[in-house]
Amino acid sequence: MRFKLDENVDVRAEAPLSATGHDVATVVGQDLGGAADPVVAEAVRAEGRILVTLDRASPTCGPTRRAPTPASWCCGCTGRA
Numbered sequence: 001m002r003f004k005l006d007e008n009v010d011v012r013a014e015a016p017l018s019a020t021g022h023d024v025a026t027v028v029g030q031d032l033g034g035a036a037d038p039v040v041a042e043a044v045r046a047e048g049r050i051l052v053t054l055d056r057a058s059p060t061c062g063p064t065r066r067a068p069t070p071a072s073w074c075c076g077c078t079g080r081a
Contacts, residue, residue: 001022001023002024002025002047002048002049002050003024003025003050003051003052004024004025004030004040004049004051005025005027006027006053007026007028008053009026009052009054011028023049030043
């Protein structure tokens with residue numbers, strides 16, 4: 001799978017994902033740190049990645065912890081901002 005770790009996810013999460021064969025990029029590593037959510041979302045879609053974020057206020061996070069688009073997944077989301 002192809003993941004993009006949001007800037008609020010500890011970069012140490014990259015190593016175990018990569019070690020198990022996943023293709024992992026980070027928002028910060030791609031100079032998107034501080035970018036608006038729509039900019040990050042477009043990069044994720046363009047790269048065919050799954051966004052892993054802890055951002056509870058993200059408009060893509062819902063109460064099911066899975067975003068309404070196939071390009072995003074939120075870990076730690078409660079569905080409440």
